[in-house]
Amino acid sequence: MDVAGIARIATEMTDFSTKEAVGIAVLKKAIDINAAGALALIEVIPDNSQSAPNLPLNLGRNINTIA
Template identity: 45%
Template sequence: MEVKTIANLATTIATTATNQAVGVAVLKKAMDVQASSAAAMLEALPPATGVNNPPHLGQNIDITA
């Protein structure tokens, strides 16, 4: 092999490793932003209200229907 070929290969490997590291960092940041957005959306939801059914509803199950 020529020295030029070895140098090109080393440069390519280094560039690929750097590109992968940057890609992983961007992916992690995007996941953090999505998690933050989801948490904000959940915080914005109004609190759940209790069910105002009469006391006789929900006490029996009709198993012969």
């Protein structure tokens, strides 16, 4: 193997590791954005005891699966 071949392989390895680092950074950012969106959705879920104070607490807790 000549010097040019070694240099080419080293350059390709550097390019690959740079692309891999960028991909990981983008993935982490996407995970952070999804986590923030999920947290926002969880925060807007109403509390059952406060949303319908006139209804019994057991109402709406069971699903009839025998139909």
